Amino acid sequence: MSARRLWAIVLKELRQMRRDRITLAMIVGVPVMQLVLFGYAINFTLRDLDAGIADQANTAASRAAVMDMLATGVVSPVATANTPDELMAMIRAGRISIGIAVPPDFERRRIDGREAIQVLVDGSDTAVQGAAAQLAQTPLDPGSVDMRAPHSSTPRETPIGVVAFYNPERRSAVNIVPGLIGVILTMTMVLFTGVAIVRERERGNMELLIATPLTRSELMIGKVLPFVAIGFVQTTVILALGVWLFDVPVRGSVLDVYLASGLLIIANLTLGLLISTKAQSQFQAMQMTFFVFLPSILLSGFMFPFAGMPKLVQWLAEVLPLTHFLRLIRGVMLRGASLVEMWIDVLALVAFIAVMMSAAILRFHKRLD
Incomplete structure (x- = not known):
C-alpha cells in the first residue's frame, strides 16, 4: 500500500466534497439544524x-x-x-x-x-x-x-x-395514525418527484423530451399526476390498517379524508418538482429532500406539541404543508369536522401548491445545460 496514492485519493475526495455545495451544507447544516430545533424549538411544556x-x-x-x-x-x-x-x-x-x-x-x-x-x-x-x-x-x-x-x-x-x-382513553394510536398518513406521504411524494427531472437528465431521456412539442407546464404536471394515484393508494393502505389494527375512528366524511390527503399529495409533489429543478443529481435531490423532511417531522406537531414551540418557530412551521394537513386530518377523523369548517388550512395548502408549482415551472427549462 502506497501512502502517496492513498493521500491522492483522500485529497481527491476532499476537493470533490468542497465542490459539492449540497453535501457541504449537510455536513454543517444537519447538526446545526438538529441542535437549534431540539434545543430551542422543541418544548414539552405547553403554554398559551x-x-x-x-x-x-x-x-x-x-x-x-x-x-x-x-x-x-x-x-x-x-x-x-x-x-x-x-x-x-x-x-x-x-x-x-x-x-x-x-x-x-x-x-x-x-x-x-x-x-x-x-x-x-x-x-x-x-x-x-x-x-x-x-x-x-x-x-x-x-x-x-x-x-x-x-x-x-x-x-x-x-x-x-x-x-x-374524542380520545378520553388517551390512546396514542388515535393521535399518531392520522398523522402517519401525512408523514409517509411527505417522505415518499417529495422523494419520488425530487429525483424525477434529475433522473431524466441522468438517463439521457431529456434529449427526447426536448424534441417533443410538450410545454413546460404540460411536462411538469404530467410528472405529478401518476404519483397522485400512488399517494391515494398509500393513504388507503394506512387508513385501512389504522382502522383494522388500532381501531382508529373515522368520525368525519371519508371523502374529506381523501380530499385533505389529495391536497397534501399535490403540495408535496410540487415541492419535489422544485427540488428536482435545483438538484444536479439524484443523490443531491435526496439530500435536499432530507432538509425538508426533518423540519416537517419536528415542527408540524406530529412528534412534539405544536403549542409548546416559540412563536417564531410556529410561524416558520406554518409554511410547511404537513402542519396544515395534521390539523385537517385530525379534525376530520377524530373530531368529525368538515373541511369547510377548517377552510383556513385548506386555503394554506392551495396557496402552497400554487406557489411551488409556479416556481417549479419557471425554474425548469427544456435544455440540457
Missing part, C-alpha cells in the same frame, strides 16, 4: 393554548376564578362564547384547544363543594390533555366566603372538572 371562555355566571367570583386560570399561562383566551355548546363547536372546528365553561349557578356549586368550573379539552391531542389536567389542579380562590358558615372567613376552593372529548 388557544382557549375559549363561556362565563354564564358572570359574577365577580367567577371572573376572578377564570382570571386565576389564565394567570397560569397554560391557556390564552382567543374567543368567548355564550354556552358550552358554542365552545364545543369551536373545538370541533379546531379554533381552540380548551374551553372553560362556568355554569350559571357557579356560586351555589362552589358553596356546596360541587364541580363549579368545567374544562372542555380537545382530546385528539394527548399533550393538550396533560396540560388541561395541570390546569385543573390550579388553586383558585376568588375570595368568597362559605355562606353556610357566616362567622367563618376561610375562602372555599373552587372544584374544577376536566372533560376530554
Whole structure:
C-alpha cells in the first residue's frame, strides 16, 4: 500500500466534497439544524393554548376564578362564547384547544363543594390533555366566603372538572395514525418527484423530451399526476390498517379524508418538482429532500406539541404543508369536522401548491445545460 496514492485519493475526495455545495451544507447544516430545533424549538411544556371562555355566571367570583386560570399561562383566551355548546363547536372546528365553561349557578356549586368550573379539552391531542389536567389542579380562590358558615372567613376552593372529548382513553394510536398518513406521504411524494427531472437528465431521456412539442407546464404536471394515484393508494393502505389494527375512528366524511390527503399529495409533489429543478443529481435531490423532511417531522406537531414551540418557530412551521394537513386530518377523523369548517388550512395548502408549482415551472427549462 502506497501512502502517496492513498493521500491522492483522500485529497481527491476532499476537493470533490468542497465542490459539492449540497453535501457541504449537510455536513454543517444537519447538526446545526438538529441542535437549534431540539434545543430551542422543541418544548414539552405547553403554554398559551388557544382557549375559549363561556362565563354564564358572570359574577365577580367567577371572573376572578377564570382570571386565576389564565394567570397560569397554560391557556390564552382567543374567543368567548355564550354556552358550552358554542365552545364545543369551536373545538370541533379546531379554533381552540380548551374551553372553560362556568355554569350559571357557579356560586351555589362552589358553596356546596360541587364541580363549579368545567374544562372542555380537545382530546385528539394527548399533550393538550396533560396540560388541561395541570390546569385543573390550579388553586383558585376568588375570595368568597362559605355562606353556610357566616362567622367563618376561610375562602372555599373552587372544584374544577376536566372533560376530554374524542380520545378520553388517551390512546396514542388515535393521535399518531392520522398523522402517519401525512408523514409517509411527505417522505415518499417529495422523494419520488425530487429525483424525477434529475433522473431524466441522468438517463439521457431529456434529449427526447426536448424534441417533443410538450410545454413546460404540460411536462411538469404530467410528472405529478401518476404519483397522485400512488399517494391515494398509500393513504388507503394506512387508513385501512389504522382502522383494522388500532381501531382508529373515522368520525368525519371519508371523502374529506381523501380530499385533505389529495391536497397534501399535490403540495408535496410540487415541492419535489422544485427540488428536482435545483438538484444536479439524484443523490443531491435526496439530500435536499432530507432538509425538508426533518423540519416537517419536528415542527408540524406530529412528534412534539405544536403549542409548546416559540412563536417564531410556529410561524416558520406554518409554511410547511404537513402542519396544515395534521390539523385537517385530525379534525376530520377524530373530531368529525368538515373541511369547510377548517377552510383556513385548506386555503394554506392551495396557496402552497400554487406557489411551488409556479416556481417549479419557471425554474425548469427544456435544455440540457
